[in-house]
Amino acid sequence: MLELKPPLVLLSGPAGFGEYLKLIDHRFVGAVVLKTVTFKPRGGNPPPRMAEGPFFLLNSIGLENPGVLSFLEDLPKLAVPTIASFGGETYEEYLEIAKLVKDKAKEFVAVEFNFSCPNVKEGGLTIVRDKEKWRRLLVELREILDDSFLIAKVGIEGLFVEDAAEMAYQAGWNGMTLVNTVRGLIVDKGKILLGGLSGPILKPIALRAVYEVKRRFPNLYVIGSGGVYSVEDAKDYLMVGADAIGIGSALFKDPGIVEEIGRYLLEVRR
Amino acid sequence: MERFCLTKRDVFRVNEDTWIVSFEETIDFLPGQFLMVETPKLVRKPFALGYWGGHLAISVQIKGVGTSWIVHESKRLKAHGPLGNGFVKPGKGALLISPTCVTMAWAFKKFMDVDVIVGSRTPVLLDLGFETVVGDEAFLEKLREVSRKDYDWYLVAGSRSMEKVCWEELKGKREVYFSLEEYMACGIGACKSCATLTNFGIKHVCTDGPVFRGEDLCWS
Numbered sequence: 193m194l195e196l197k198p199p200l201v202l203l204s205g206p207a208g209f210g211e212y213l214k215l216i217d218h219r220f221v222g223a224v225v226l227k228t229v230t231f232k233p234r235g236g237n238p239p240p241r242m243a244e245g246p247f248f249l250l251n252s253i254g255l256e257n258p259g260v261l262s263f264l265e266d267l268p269k270l271a272v273p274t275i276a277s278f279g280g281e282t283y284e285e286y287l288e289i290a291k292l293v294k295d296k297a298k299e300f301v302a303v304e305f306n307f308s309c310p311n312v313k314e315g316g317l318t319i320v321r322d323k324e325k326w327r328r329l330l331v332e333l334r335e336i337l338d339d340s341f342l343i344a345k346v347g348i349e350g351l352f353v354e355d356a357a358e359m360a361y362q363a364g365w366n367g368m369t370l371v372n373t374v375r376g377l378i379v380d381k382g383k384i385l386l387g388g389l390s391g392p393i394l395k396p397i398a399l400r401a402v403y404e405v406k407r408r409f410p411n412l413y414v415i416g417s418g419g420v421y422s423v424e425d426a427k428d429y430l431m432v433g434a435d436a437i438g439i440g441s442a443l444f445k446d447p448g449i450v451e452e453i454g455r456y457l458l459e460v461r462r
Numbered sequence: 463m464e465r466f467c468l469t470k471r472d473v474f475r476v477n478e479d480t481w482i483v484s485f486e487e488t489i490d491f492l493p494g495q496f497l498m499v500e501t502p503k504l505v506r507k508p509f510a511l512g513y514w515g516g517h518l519a520i521s522v523q524i525k526g527v528g529t530s531w532i533v534h535e536s537k538r539l540k541a542h543g544p545l546g547n548g549f550v551k552p553g554k555g556a557l558l559i560s561p562t563c564v565t566m567a568w569a570f571k572k573f574m575d576v577d578v579i580v581g582s583r584t585p586v587l588l589d590l591g592f593e594t595v596v597g598d599e600a601f602l603e604k605l606r607e608v609s610r611k612d613y614d615w616y617l618v619a620g621s622r623s624m625e626k627v628c629w630e631e632l633k634g635k636r637e638v639y640f641s642l643e644e645y646m647a648c649g650i651g652a653c654k655s656c657a658t659l660t661n662f663g664i665k666h667v668c669t670d671g672p673v674f675r676g677e678d679l680c681w682s
Contacts, residue, residue: 446540
């Protein structure tokens with residue numbers, strides 16, 4: 193089991209490669225999930241990459257990252273437990289990444305695979321469309337990274353989260369991050385911007401996802417993520433069964449919220 | 463870089479939509495650096511660090527509820543900074559700015575030998591302490607005059623259209639710089655949202671800038 197103190201993670205994407213630790217008291221961060229690293233380096237999507245509305249952010253970063261080889265040559269050394277995040281553009285790339293990572297997997301308290309990025313043309317969200325293929329992928333990744341605490345990050349598109357959870361559980365995975373951003377579109381000054389929605393708008397969707405998964409698979413470790421901006425939000429996630437609370441977009445509003453929620457979680461999980 | 467709270471000291475109106483907000487506290491920073499300020503909206507907003515009347519200050523163009531809140535309603539502002547790379551140059555420079563950068567200009571004056579020209583689309587309501595021209599035609603005339611003087615370096619900070627006009631006039635000069643504004647969420651290199659296309663690929667305004675050389679930017 194993953195024992196994070198507090199059970200609070202800074203989520204992949206907004207947390208970058210740990211930059212926010214310069215602004216946050218480490219005692220209140222259970223772990224940082226690093227930015228998703230892909231097989232090949234990715235320059236990301238052209239700007240504009242982000243927009244906001246009253247209750248949401250829309251991002252189209254496009255998994256900008258140095259690629260797995262560069263990442264492994266220069267692993268981030270953070271002052272808090274670290275969870276790596278990986279994503280492939282194809283079935284084979286996921287497997288290649290797992291093989292490359294295997295020798296260094298012990299550097300991380302867990303390894304997350306991102307099966308849900310909405311901002312890439314290949315891989316990401318599309319990998320779960322073929323259920324049987326995804327089931328085989330989960331099994332093969334589990335076999336390669338047999339010693340790692342494996343977490344599947346999924347969204348609400350492609351398949352029901354409870355079905356995704358069942359496949360992950362049966363393949364021997366340890367946890368899930370629920371949920372990734374949801375595909376969205378806004379029209380800004382006459383221009384269409386596609387991206388992934390996050391922020392407060394995501395919270396009821398993510399709460400339902402956590403609820404559905406935890407009541408069926410109580411032994412799956414679930415990081416609840418989506419619209420956590422306050423201690424009250426964190427309480428709601430604990431109520432529906434989340435084992436840990438993920439903070440993403442709220443970092444952009446106030447990094448100090450991590451300390452408030454972390455302090456609360458340390459108190460209630462003492 | 464650290465988190466802190468700033469206490470508003472004074473607010474001054476510069477023109478139709480731009481204000482100067484000064485603070486009681488001070489922080490150490492270099493010209494060109496910025497800070498991220500919390501608003502009632504979901505994402506902190508970047509503002510160039512500067513001075514007004516000897517006090518730490520930012521210039522705020524009201525674009526929506528967040529910037530309006532900073533100017534009209536807030537008393538204390540949560541922020542983090544200083545962020546980005548400082549810009550300090552030897553020699554005689556020319557700084558061409560919009561009113562949204564007037565406080566930044568005072569930081570440049572503190573560290574460098576620089577002539578400042580402010581170009582405003584609407585009448586200016588305050589003595590900014592710098593040569594100020596109003597309207598596009600007046601600014602273009604001033605820009606040509608500044609170009610003829612052959613400064614050691616030029617820096618432009620304003621709207622995208624102002625940057626383009628200045629680049630067209632100044633691109634033959636040795637050193638021409640632009641302080642860019644892009645939508646930014648973290649200001650510290652984590653989120654990768656402030657990407658800008660350059661001739662060397664994607665760069666990030668928060669960590670690679672905010673000041674870039676003109677010839678490195680994609681102008682099309």
